[in-house]
Amino acid sequence: MILLRCPYCREMRSEAELTWGGEAGIMRPADPAIASDTEWTEYLFMRTNTKGWLQEQWCCSAGCGQWFKVERHTVSHQIRQILRFDEAFSDVTIAQEGAA
Amino acid sequence: MSLTGSKRRASGGHIDRSRPISFTWNGKKMQGFEGDSLASALIANGVGIVGRSFKYHRPRGFMALGAEDPNAMVSVRDAHGYTPSIRAGQMPLAEGMEVRSVTGWPSASFDIGALAGLGKPFFGAGFYYKTMMWPNWSWFEPIVRRATGFGRPDGSKESRAAQHQYQAVDVLVVGAGPAGLAAAQGLIGSGLSVLVAEQEQRPGGSLLWEEAEIDGKPGIAWAQDIAKEIKATPGMQILTSTLVAAAYDTNIFTLVQSVIDARGIAAERHITLHAKQVILASGAVERPLLFADNDRPGVMLAGAVRRLIRDYGVAPCKQLVVKTSNDSGWLTAFAAQDAGIKVVAILDTRPRAEAVHLAQAEALGIPVVFEAAITAMKAGRQLRGLTVSTPSGVRKFACDGLAVAGGWTPLIHLACHRGAKPVWNDALQMFTVPELPQGWQASGGVTGCTSLTEALGQSLQAAAKSSQRQAKATPLVKAPAFGGVSLIRRPSGVPANKVWIDHQNDVKLSDVEIAVRENYVSVEHLKRYTTLGMGTDQGRTSNVNGLAMLAHLTGREISEVGITTFRPMVSAIRMGTIAGGHEGDLIAPRRYLPADAVHRRLGADFEDFGWQRPDWYHRPDASDRDTAVALEMAAVRSDVGIFDGSSLGKVEVTGPDAAAFLARFYVSDMATLKPGSVRYSVMLNEEGVIYDDGVVACLGPNHYLAGPTSGHAEAVAAHFERWRQTEWPSSRVAVGNVTSNWCSIAVAGPRARHILAVLNPDFDISPAAFKHMQVREGSWQGIPLRVARVSFTGELQFEISVPSRYAEALYETLLKGDAAGAPRAIGMEAWLRLRLEKGYIHLGSDTNGRTGPTEVGMAALVAKRQDDFIGKRSLTLPFALSDEREQLVGLVAVSGKIEAGARVLAPGCTAPPCKTEGYVTSGCDSPTLGHPIGLALIERGFARQGEEVTLYSNGRTSRARITSPVFYDPENERLRQ
Amino acid sequence: MGWQDYSLLSLARQGLSGNRGWKQAWRSPAPKKKYQVVIIGGGGHGLATAWYLAREHGIRDIAVLEKGWIGGGNTGRNTTNVRSDYMFSESAAMYDKALKLYEDFARELNFNIMLSQRGWVTLFHDQHQMESARHKLNWMRCNGIDAEILDRAALAKLIPGLRADNPRWPVLGAVLQQRGGTIRHDAVAWGYARGADRMGIDIIQNCEVKGFTREGDRITAIDTSRGTIGCDSVGVAVAGHSSVIADMAGFRLPVTSRCLQAMVSEPIRPILDVAMISPATGVYLNQTQKGELVMGAMLDPGQSYGQRGGPRTVQKVVEAAVELFPAFGQARLMRHWGGIVDIVPDSSPIIGATPVSNLYINCGWGTGGFKAIPVGGLMLAHAIATNRPHPLAEKFGLDRFRDNRLVDEGAASGIAH
Numbered sequence A: 001m002i003l004l005r006c007p008y009c010r011e012m013r014s015e016a017e018l019t020w021g022g023e024a025g026i027m028r029p030a031d032p033a034i035a036s037d038t039e040w041t042e043y044l045f046m047r048t049n050t051k052g053w054l055q056e057q058w059c060c061s062a063g064c065g066q067w068f069k070v071e072r073h074t075v076s077h078q079i080r081q082i083l084r085f086d087e088a089f090s091d092v093t094i095a096q097e098g099a100a
Numbered sequence B: 001m002s003l004t005g006s007k008r009r010a011s012g013g014h015i016d017r018s019r020p021i022s023f024t025w026n027g028k029k030m031q032g033f034e035g036d037s038l039a040s041a042l043i044a045n046g047v048g049i050v051g052r053s054f055k056y057h058r059p060r061g062f063m064a065l066g067a068e069d070p071n072a073m074v075s076v077r078d079a080h081g082y083t084p085s086i087r088a089g090q091m092p093l094a095e096g097m098e099v100r101s102v103t104g105w106p107s108a109s110f111d112i113g114a115l116a117g118l119g120k121p122f123f124g125a126g127f128y129y130k131t132m133m134w135p136n137w138s139w140f141e142p143i144v145r146r147a148t149g150f151g152r153p154d155g156s157k158e159s160r161a162a163q164h165q166y167q168a169v170d171v172l173v174v175g176a177g178p179a180g181l182a183a184a185q186g187l188i189g190s191g192l193s194v195l196v197a198e199q200e201q202r203p204g205g206s207l208l209w210e211e212a213e214i215d216g217k218p219g220i221a222w223a224q225d226i227a228k229e230i231k232a233t234p235g236m237q238i239l240t241s242t243l244v245a246a247a248y249d250t251n252i253f254t255l256v257q258s259v260i261d262a263r264g265i266a267a268e269r270h271i272t273l274h275a276k277q278v279i280l281a282s283g284a285v286e287r288p289l290l291f292a293d294n295d296r297p298g299v300m301l302a303g304a305v306r307r308l309i310r311d312y313g314v315a316p317c318k319q320l321v322v323k324t325s326n327d328s329g330w331l332t333a334f335a336a337q338d339a340g341i342k343v344v345a346i347l348d349t350r351p352r353a354e355a356v357h358l359a360q361a362e363a364l365g366i367p368v369v370f371e372a373a374i375t376a377m378k379a380g381r382q383l384r385g386l387t388v389s390t391p392s393g394v395r396k397f398a399c400d401g402l403a404v405a406g407g408w409t410p411l412i413h414l415a416c417h418r419g420a421k422p423v424w425n426d427a428l429q430m431f432t433v434p435e436l437p438q439g440w441q442a443s444g445g446v447t448g449c450t451s452l453t454e455a456l457g458q459s460l461q462a463a464a465k466s467s468q469r470q471a472k473a474t475p476l477v478k479a480p481a482f483g484g485v486s487l488i489r490r491p492s493g494v495p496a497n498k499v500w501i502d503h504q505n506d507v508k509l510s511d512v513e514i515a516v517r518e519n520y521v522s523v524e525h526l527k528r529y530t531t532l533g534m535g536t537d538q539g540r541t542s543n544v545n546g547l548a549m550l551a552h553l554t555g556r557e558i559s560e561v562g563i564t565t566f567r568p569m570v571s572a573i574r575m576g577t578i579a580g581g582h583e584g585d586l587i588a589p590r591r592y593l594p595a596d597a598v599h600r601r602l603g604a605d606f607e608d609f610g611w612q613r614p615d616w617y618h619r620p621d622a623s624d625r626d627t628a629v630a631l632e633m634a635a636v637r638s639d640v641g642i643f644d645g646s647s648l649g650k651v652e653v654t655g656p657d658a659a660a661f662l663a664r665f666y667v668s669d670m671a672t673l674k675p676g677s678v679r680y681s682v683m684l685n686e687e688g689v690i691y692d693d694g695v696v697a698c699l700g701p702n703h704y705l706a707g708p709t710s711g712h713a714e715a716v717a718a719h720f721e722r723w724r725q726t727e728w729p730s731s732r733v734a735v736g737n738v739t740s741n742w743c744s745i746a747v748a749g750p751r752a753r754h755i756l757a758v759l760n761p762d763f764d765i766s767p768a769a770f771k772h773m774q775v776r777e778g779s780w781q782g783i784p785l786r787v788a789r790v791s792f793t794g795e796l797q798f799e800i801s802v803p804s805r806y807a808e809a810l811y812e813t814l815l816k817g818d819a820a821g822a823p824r825a826i827g828m829e830a831w832l833r834l835r836l837e838k839g840y841i842h843l844g845s846d847t848n849g850r851t852g853p854t855e856v857g858m859a860a861l862v863a864k865r866q867d868d869f870i871g872k873r874s875l876t877l878p879f880a881l882s883d884e885r886e887q888l889v890g891l892v893a894v895s896g897k898i899e900a901g902a903r904v905l906a907p908g909c910t911a912p913p914c915k916t917e918g919y920v921t922s923g924c925d926s927p928t929l930g931h932p933i934g935l936a937l938i939e940r941g942f943a944r945q946g947e948e949v950t951l952y953s954n955g956r957t958s959r960a961r962i963t964s965p966v967f968y969d970p971e972n973e974r975l976r977q
Numbered sequence C: 001m002g003w004q005d006y007s008l009l010s011l012a013r014q015g016l017s018g019n020r021g022w023k024q025a026w027r028s029p030a031p032k033k034k035y036q037v038v039i040i041g042g043g044g045h046g047l048a049t050a051w052y053l054a055r056e057h058g059i060r061d062i063a064v065l066e067k068g069w070i071g072g073g074n075t076g077r078n079t080t081n082v083r084s085d086y087m088f089s090e091s092a093a094m095y096d097k098a099l100k101l102y103e104d105f106a107r108e109l110n111f112n113i114m115l116s117q118r119g120w121v122t123l124f125h126d127q128h129q130m131e132s133a134r135h136k137l138n139w140m141r142c143n144g145i146d147a148e149i150l151d152r153a154a155l156a157k158l159i160p161g162l163r164a165d166n167p168r169w170p171v172l173g174a175v176l177q178q179r180g181g182t183i184r185h186d187a188v189a190w191g192y193a194r195g196a197d198r199m200g201i202d203i204i205q206n207c208e209v210k211g212f213t214r215e216g217d218r219i220t221a222i223d224t225s226r227g228t229i230g231c232d233s234v235g236v237a238v239a240g241h242s243s244v245i246a247d248m249a250g251f252r253l254p255v256t257s258r259c260l261q262a263m264v265s266e267p268i269r270p271i272l273d274v275a276m277i278s279p280a281t282g283v284y285l286n287q288t289q290k291g292e293l294v295m296g297a298m299l300d301p302g303q304s305y306g307q308r309g310g311p312r313t314v315q316k317v318v319e320a321a322v323e324l325f326p327a328f329g330q331a332r333l334m335r336h337w338g339g340i341v342d343i344v345p346d347s348s349p350i351i352g353a354t355p356v357s358n359l360y361i362n363c364g365w366g367t368g369g370f371k372a373i374p375v376g377g378l379m380l381a382h383a384i385a386t387n388r389p390h391p392l393a394e395k396f397g398l399d400r401f402r403d404n405r406l407v408d409e410g411a412a413s414g415i416a417h
Helices: A037-045 B038-044 B112-122 B141-146 B178-187 B219-232 B302-310 B328-338 B355-364 B413-417 B452-467 B509-517 B523-530 B543-554 B575-579 B596-601 B625-638 B658-663 B713-726 B752-758 B804-816 B828-838 B859-864 C008-016 C044-057 C089-103 C105-109 C127-142 C152-158 C185-198 C242-249 C311-324 C326-330 C370-386 C391-396
Strands: A003-005 A012-014 A019-023 A053-059 A067-073 A079-084 B016-025 B028-034 B073-078 B081-087 B097-101 B161-174 B194-197 B236-239 B242-248 B252-260 B266-280 B284-286 B299-301 B319-324 B342-348 B368-370 B373-379 B383-390 B393-398 B401-405 B408-410 B423-425 B430-432 B440-442 B500-502 B604-608 B612-617 B641-644 B651-654 B678-684 B690-700 B703-707 B734-737 B742-748 B774-780 B783-789 B797-803 B886-895 B903-905 B916-926 B931-939 B948-953 B956-963 C034-040 C062-065 C120-124 C148-151 C173-177 C202-204 C209-215 C218-224 C227-236 C256-265 C275-278 C283-287 C293-299 C332-343 C350-353 C359-363
Touching (some): A003 A079, A053 B713, B038 B097, B081 C326, B112 C008, B161 B178, B161 B575, B178 B219, B178 B236, B219 B236, B242 B413, B266 B413, B299 B302, B302 B328, B328 B342, B328 B355, B328 B401, B342 B393, B355 B368, B368 B383, B408 B430, B440 B452, B500 B509, B509 B523, B523 C185, B596 B604, B596 B804, B612 B828, B625 B641, B651 B658, B651 B713, B690 B713, B690 B774, B742 B752, B742 B804, B752 B797, B752 B804, B797 B804, B828 B916, B828 B931, B886 B916, B886 B948, B903 C127, B931 B956, B948 C127, C034 C044, C044 C062, C044 C185, C044 C370, C062 C185, C089 C370, C120 C127, C120 C152, C127 C173, C148 C152, C152 C173, C227 C370, C256 C311, C283 C311, C293 C311, C311 C326, C311 C332, C350 C370, C350 C391, C359 C370, C370 C391
Parallel strands (some): B016 B097, B161 B194, B161 B266, B194 B236, B299 B401, B319 B342, B319 B401, B342 B368, C034 C062, C034 C227, C062 C202, C120 C275, C227 C359
Antiparallel strands (some): A003 A012, A019 A053, A053 A067, A067 A079, B016 B028, B073 B081, B073 B097, B252 B266, B373 B383, B383 B393, B604 B612, B651 B703, B678 B690, B690 B703, B742 B797, B774 B783, B783 B797, B886 B931, B886 B956, B948 B956, C120 C173, C148 C173, C209 C218, C218 C227, C256 C293, C275 C283, C283 C293
């Protein structure tokens, strides 16, 4: 079971209270009108689907309602970073407080 | 002792002889005592055969006393309900229990199915896969299936409550044996919250039956004292009869506790626990040995025999032979002799034993044979004797009991649930988990430790680490050692088909041989091909022996062979307990309209549309659905009706950028919407498919109210909010879902304005001042009032909203009507048919995952938009531009009915199977038009106006003509009145 | 090739001679330096691909590489249901071909997979679902798939334990596909492995792919834990890990790996004679030949490569099962586990060509790959052998995403609303 501490309201939330939002860093083409079919459908459909450390989006949906970003290991489900949506991931390799 | 044939001793054990308990076994009256488990009580009453094996229906006796026992599956009816199958050792004895065997027919002790044993040579591993293919497996399946399974649920009502609890602690200690108790003791005074969970009824673990002295006290007294101390410490608790059933990521655990309170009320508690740290002290179970005929009733694990004697005061036999590969057997022999059982011989597989044990055996006059192998058993339904091959020749012993000790299997399950890897320790002859999950420690038998002193030391160290303190001093211990274990070997000189490995599933050494011959040599293949270890005992007594044989037969080490994956549950738990009180509305709560009580009073027949909504209303003139729907429709077309649309989504979007924000979601440009105006449009997902539809009202500058479809309100609000936060965070806009805050009652029909006038609103509602697609705000008797003039029915229609708490008052006021009469209450079905006559789409019925704006005739709107909106780019991808996507058209019947879900057959086709080109998305007999009509999604539908098509529905075909989807008032004259 | 017939006669003969004459069901050869075709993934789909390459296209110089033990992925973790009750004609044609191949499996491969066509029942709980049920029935029949509508009385007879008058989810009726049912899942992998081995195909277990050697847009060799293996073409059938192999080959897929759980009760006497699903509660169940109730339902939240699930799904599945069958409350849940499935945006498979010219893929079956194994193998084999999509696979290429030509079965029946 996934437990995450929301970086906005600081509450520990279980997966029942969270909404998963898929990979982080999927960039919508700045001007869709000039994006090629390939660029547009890459944005729509193609995913890295990393086995290992994955950067993804979660929403504190039963709490404060904010979307935030998480770096999670997709095999062990260990959490390495939890960030507000406007923060950038760092290259840290040491585990931070997440689900503990 | 009172009962003839009883194996109960006059003294000894922790049962309370002053509190007898009556129960029945297969209808026969029996007696046990407070403190007995079902298993100990049955054994005490002389029950030798408790069930039959799965495949050959071999008679099965008790091998062990707990969850590890592969044999003793029984059904139990007690004061609290019925348990169709459970291991007898897992059930505490209680007054009035009716216990039955669940295998064997007509009975466990005489089973006709045992004839299957005659076929043994042909039913080896994998025989199912090799035969019964001609003519077809279905010829054989019923016969095979009939013979399977243990008990049969009878569906009777449980009085045993299932309660769900959630807890968080600093430390979970698994097991209240000596190791668990010592760990908990080490945590006393640390200020940490601690939960100690013990599967058995009493704390103490092996101290209940092993001879030990700790800190100068008898082991059990030491255990009881610590248990008391734990209970007295704030923040610490010890739960007995509590199974830690599963461990999950982030240290979440499922625990199941059985409790019976002082009033005799029973409950099973399902506890979801979060623990910061874990001390695993789950212990180990004993393993049987492999030899000829080792599945006979009367063969028991040596530790179980000790426990029967010392914990339950039961002497399971009169003449006992002990067969052992370590010191456990010796301890059993001494305990048995002490309890008045004649120990016929100790057979040790090793070449020598501890001198101290040897001396004691000599002193007690027990014959000892080293390097002994059992080659045959004399047994019918009861053990009578055995033949042993020794270095000095063959010997025979008469006995009615055989205790076996083949080493230990640590209960590492929970750590393995978390992904810890079991590693074979050749010296200890067992799998342990050297690397534990983060925050976990282990102590005692689960680590492979067999010394009590060492176990207590490990526990205190673990406690010290958990509480970041100095370790307390290890207490002084006097206890016998278990010594080294000899290697697990294939028994020599014995046919493989006489050596049983999995006693529940009837897997023999010969089956492992077949699997190896056929190259099913991965452990998982072996398990799945032979069913080794797949029984309800989860292979606790059989897996390691099976792996050892696999290793032997393939010339590998056990460490190379590995072990199958451990999966939750540690031991099976009642599904009713998992479900708990979660039933019916508690799984999926119903949502009620704010004026629900009024609809009930009016005789509504409800349907679940995400909300409980009136489908139609019973009235004196309408006792069936079709009549009611027709009358309700007629009322709207000719007079007036009122409809509760409170479930309609209401999402407020406010702020300086609100208009631009909304424009990014809708196909129509909401930025040009003027205050007081309303606009209908559809919203797409990024793939260009219609995601939602509805109207947006502009209530004032920077203030909009979007109306997503009922049941989609939360999703649309969340959709707005996600884009706001993640894509346009600098937009000055706020999104608020107010769906439940406002009720919304629609009044529709030629007299709708008269009914609205009843409210006497403080704004002008004349046709000139309040036009179609406009919105007005005001008040009704001081209550905020919003009225939108929109139409879903094709008639003049107002949607009247007030705060939800006034819903009943509003509805009742409108329902009274005016001097000319009262409006009729309209249900969902009539409402949907009215809109069908008008050709308005019902999202999800008339659209599907391939329907874009083009397909519902909105291509011109899209073309007009210069700026971007969500999903727009996808409308120029090849599929959107192709003519493969079905287009929404109308259908008018030429012959027969038009039923939603009917397929539109391709031209030239008359009956299935055949190619189809679309389907009827909505259909009904239109009372207004007097003939069946429908909407349909049909390939190239727009270009096929006037064409006749064949419809197919559930065995019938009909003909229909493709038309415009608007059947009623195409000029929109009525709704503009 | 050491083919040994499996029959009553061979069982009798072996039984009388101590079962000593059974031959290896498949060999465990060391990998050769090079093969014409290397198939990555020794699950049902990969092994079936090898079998059909040999049988349909005469290609026998094939290795099947398996990271662990054959059938150890989703082939051995699913709830064993088979059915072809699909609506889009291209889906129906594909899944029904799979069912037909399963129906012929025992004859074709001389291995009893215990196909039990006990009927696949989809329950419906309200009027709108009955409308979708009718649409489904009509479409299935137009596709030539057997289907019938059952009313409540017929259902009560077919499924005695079902609580049809459940107040929260009253059962109004159901669609039955009689040819649907269950299969002994492991047997599918074993049967194809034995057949492929007989054709001379090398099945190489404990052989993990580490990377590819490329020349231009072609793969010339595969780096594995058992050395480098040369190849002319590569087939990939590694559900759950499709993106990992794609990443090694330098392209991305529209796939997200997620954990799907399944669970079994302890064996009880026969009590449920059909395989069934209740879409409203999400739960699907059947009872094995051994008596265990097998259950599953929704995906665990989030992306995952960890083959273990969380307790919330277990809770939801069990409470739904007990809600539908109150008597099941007395049964005991014995075991639950997870498998990693490929989730794609339209829940339809991806079969055939990839951006690498000699690498072909079979992935994206979502939660339903087991029932498709024979056809998955047939279609991938065709792509490898001919460099063209199999006629049944034309709508299921990776290129459909660039065109946004999705085949979304779920959405075909209308958005839940």
